Amino acid sequence: xxxxxxxxxxxxxxxxxxxxxxxxxxxxxxxxxxxxxxxxxxxxxxxxxxxxxxxxxxxxxxxxxxxxxxxxxxxxxxxxxxxxxxxxxxxxxxxxxxxxxxxxxxxxxxxxxxxxxxxxxxxxxxxxxxxxxxxxxxxxxxxxxxxxxxxxxxxxxxxxxxxxxxxxxxxxxxxxxxxxxxxxxxxxxxxxxxxxxxxxxxxxxxxxxxxxxxxxxxxxxxxxxxxxxxxxxxxxxxxxxxxxxxxxxxxxxxxxxxxxxxxxxxxxxxxxxxxxxxxxxxxxxxxxxxxxxxxxxxxxxxxxxxxxxxxxxxxxxxxxxxxxxxxxxxxxxxxxxxxxxxxxxxxxxxxxxxxxxxxxxxxxxxxxxxxxxxxxxxxxxxxxx
Amino acid sequence: xxxxxxxxxxxxxxxxxxxxxxxxxxxxxxxxxxxxxxxxxxxxxxxxxxxxxxxxxxxxxxxxxxxxxxxxxxxxxxxxxxxxxxxxxxxxxxxxxxxxxxxxxxxxxxxxxxxxxxxxxxxxxxxxxxxxxxxxxxxxxxxxxxxxxxxxxxxxxxxxxxxxxxxxxxxxxxxxxxxxxxxxxxxxxxxxxxxxxxxxxxxxxxxxxxxxxxxxxxxxxxxxxxxxxxxxxxxxxxxxxxxxxxxxxxxxxxxxxxxxxxxxxxxxxxxxxxxxxxxxxxxxxxxxxxxxxxxxxxxxxxxxxxxxxxxxxxxxxxxxxxxxxxxxxxxxxxxxxxxxxxxx
Numbered sequence: 001x002x003x004x005x006x007x008x009x010x011x012x013x014x015x016x017x018x019x020x021x022x023x024x025x026x027x028x029x030x031x032x033x034x035x036x037x038x039x040x041x042x043x044x045x046x047x048x049x050x051x052x053x054x055x056x057x058x059x060x061x062x063x064x065x066x067x068x069x070x071x072x073x074x075x076x077x078x079x080x081x082x083x084x085x086x087x088x089x090x091x092x093x094x095x096x097x098x099x100x101x102x103x104x105x106x107x108x109x110x111x112x113x114x115x116x117x118x119x120x121x122x123x124x125x126x127x128x129x130x131x132x133x134x135x136x137x138x139x140x141x142x143x144x145x146x147x148x149x150x151x152x153x154x155x156x157x158x159x160x161x162x163x164x165x166x167x168x169x170x171x172x173x174x175x176x177x178x179x180x181x182x183x184x185x186x187x188x189x190x191x192x193x194x195x196x197x198x199x200x201x202x203x204x205x206x207x208x209x210x211x212x213x214x215x216x217x218x219x220x221x222x223x224x225x226x227x228x229x230x231x232x233x234x235x236x237x238x239x240x241x242x243x244x245x246x247x248x249x250x251x252x253x254x255x256x257x258x259x260x261x262x263x264x265x266x267x268x269x270x271x272x273x274x275x276x277x278x279x280x281x282x283x284x285x286x287x288x289x290x291x292x293x294x295x296x297x298x299x300x301x302x303x304x305x306x307x308x309x310x311x312x313x314x315x316x317x318x319x320x321x322x323x324x325x326x327x328x329x330x331x332x333x334x335x336x337x338x339x340x341x342x343x344x345x346x347x348x349x350x351x352x353x354x355x356x357x358x359x360x361x362x363x364x365x366x367x368x369x370x371x372x373x374x375x376x377x378x379x380x381x382x383x384x385x
Numbered sequence: 386x387x388x389x390x391x392x393x394x395x396x397x398x399x400x401x402x403x404x405x406x407x408x409x410x411x412x413x414x415x416x417x418x419x420x421x422x423x424x425x426x427x428x429x430x431x432x433x434x435x436x437x438x439x440x441x442x443x444x445x446x447x448x449x450x451x452x453x454x455x456x457x458x459x460x461x462x463x464x465x466x467x468x469x470x471x472x473x474x475x476x477x478x479x480x481x482x483x484x485x486x487x488x489x490x491x492x493x494x495x496x497x498x499x500x501x502x503x504x505x506x507x508x509x510x511x512x513x514x515x516x517x518x519x520x521x522x523x524x525x526x527x528x529x530x531x532x533x534x535x536x537x538x539x540x541x542x543x544x545x546x547x548x549x550x551x552x553x554x555x556x557x558x559x560x561x562x563x564x565x566x567x568x569x570x571x572x573x574x575x576x577x578x579x580x581x582x583x584x585x586x587x588x589x590x591x592x593x594x595x596x597x598x599x600x601x602x603x604x605x606x607x608x609x610x611x612x613x614x615x616x617x618x619x620x621x622x623x624x625x626x627x628x629x630x631x632x633x634x635x636x637x638x639x640x641x642x643x644x645x646x647x648x649x650x651x652x653x654x655x656x657x658x659x660x661x662x663x664x665x666x667x668x669x670x671x672x673x674x675x676x677x678x679x680x681x682x683x684x685x686x687x688x689x690x691x692x693x694x695x696x697x698x699x700x701x702x703x704x705x706x707x708x709x710x711x712x713x714x715x716x717x718x719x720x721x722x723x724x725x726x727x728x729x
Contacts, residue, residue: 148550148554149553149554149557150557150561151553151554151555151556151557151558151559151560151561152558152561153554153558154521154524154554154555154558155550155551155554155555156517156518156520156521156524156551156555157521159517160513160514160517160518163514177513183550184548184550185548185549185550186548186549186582186585187548208513209512209513
């Protein structure tokens with residue numbers, strides 16, 4: 001048997017640094033729900049202002065976050081999403097990249113919301129109707145579900161009225177039927193497939209009395225607007241859409257690119273309230289969009305650029321990461337075992353690119369632990385970078 | 386496996402379940418042309434009748450109003466157990482021309498042992514909103530019947546729905562708001578070829594209540610073992626009459642066979658009192674004999690299932706064999722088996 005590889009699940013010991021583990025990611029990709037955000041005060045101020053405006057006034061507001069690869073666009077969007085997810089008056093969806101057009105954005109958004117969330121919204125709508133037309137007072141989706149299961153309300157009494165009202169609110173009867181069918185176990189998967197624009201067979205649509213196919217950008221805009229209108233009717237403040245890697249629209253043909261931007265523009269025009277879109281985009285592509293597609297870029301209006309890290313930003317970032325794995329309860333151990341000079345070297349080498357910084361920190365800390373270095377000095381780090 | 390044996394406590398004594406109620410066509414014609422079976426086939430001492438048809442046939446209703454009993458009209462012993470449904474099946478195409486109180490009054494005058502509430506059947510061809518209205522209306526009729534019921538005879542609420550949630554929801558709603566001795570699932574006949582749907586609906590009803598569960602109109606040879614497996618307590622069928630009308634010979638374990646396909650045979654494969662004595666030619670010429678045989682076939686199917694259950698044999702193994710000959714029913718049974726296993 002070959003002994004060329006030594007594979008072990010034995011954990012590295014970081015106790016000499018007062019750490020439980022290496023806090024830096026080996027592969028620096030943004031976490032789904034990031035806990036750390038540091039530096040970039042101008043970015044957090046701008047995002048806070050955009051988000052807060054929408055929350056306080058209900059008026060739609062949009063923002064594009066630009067920055068070079070690895071400077072933290074995805075992290076910024078995901079961090080903002082994780083902050084908003086805790087609120088129960090908004091719906092938040094993340095779109096990893098715009099795909100081939102608006103229908104893909106819509107698909108990814110609904111997928112990010114998830115089957116259960118959409119089903120909850122259906123029950124919430126039924127609850128709002130049940131409160132009006134019955135003597136019951138269901139609280140939330142689970143309250144409505146148990147009233148149906150227990151037989152306190154009759155489905156046949158509230159469903160036709162719910163479809164009628166939701167059609168009025170959304171101006172999209174097929175969408176209304178699909179949402180209400182989310183509560184029926186026989187049809188909820190078909191309804192979900194239709195609502196995510198995945199496409200279903202004619203017979204499956206027929207079973208839900210859905211006449212149209214949700215298969216182009218125009219229908220996607222219509223469905224999205226319908227969803228938002230339903231949410232406003234239910235008392236939500238609005239929808240937040242985070243579209244990452246927006247620069248990939250540059251890969252589309254000029255015709256498709258224009259169509260995608262037009263669809264987003266139509267979406268913004270149809271939703272002057274209750275919608276906040278945040279885009280993550282490489283600066284050079286955003287420059288092109290600004291110069292070539294005024295109608296779209298003017299509707300976004302605001303842009304904020306992520307900058308490379310400064311040394312102060314880096315110290316703060318490293319401290320925050322290390323604090324996550326500190327053994328002793330006393331915080332503010334600072335950047336130990338890194339020396340400031342070593343971090344300055346890392347900053348210089350990475351040119352302030354956060355992805356590279358995290359990657360280097362992770363690797364150097366592992367190497368130091370293996371070599372049982374007490375301190376990561378600039379001299380020691382030099383040999384490892 | 387949800388198969389169960391119980392007893393129904395009825396005005397005319399106890400009735401062992403699961404049980405088949407052969408459908409009598411009394412009232413639909415000037416006279417009932419169902420051949421004698423009560424007293425001939427021991428387990429069939431019951432009948433399903435259509436209360437509305439009898440009420441609407443004036444001469445017959447006059448006689449009953451003047452003291453002739455329904456059982457005399459049917460030419461059966463007075464202790465024959467009668468399940469009188471409202472005749473709601475006719476309301477698929479006709480306007481409802483009765484009220485819960487009037488139907489109860491009719492059922493009471495017929496001295497029915499089991500009373501089905503007024504209902505309006507669904508159809509897949511209807512718009513969803515129309516079906517929802519019909520479901521709603523049937524529930525309202527059932528609750529009114531519950532208010533008017535004087536407690537003589539068992540009252541079964543007719544329940545309709547083409548999805549499990551609606552069935553569960555209706556039964557729970559009726560359980561909370563009315564008083565019923567059992568539930569009867571309707572609107573199954575128009576979707577009878579959708580076995581998967583039917584088994585889902587029955588299972589949702591079976592799980593929603595421990596009370597007696599009847600399924601309207603699906604007591605034929607193929608469905609019977611499936612219904613027993615799913616824990617249905619009673620069912621009704623007119624398949625024995627309709628099949629005989631079409632010269633269709635029912636064979637337990639196989640299904641139906643058109644007599645013209647087996648004309649060369651002298652003796653038929655069934656040892657029932659009809660086929661055991663007569664040659665095929667005689668049976669072919671005698672529609673009453675064919676109808677009686679078909680009833681024996683239904684009885685044999687029921688007896689076989691009971692035997693398998695009582696002797697401790699594996700019912701699923703029996704049903705694997707029972708449904709192996711037909712791809713459609715085999716798939717239906719496989720689906721039912723999977724659904725059942727998720728429950729247990």
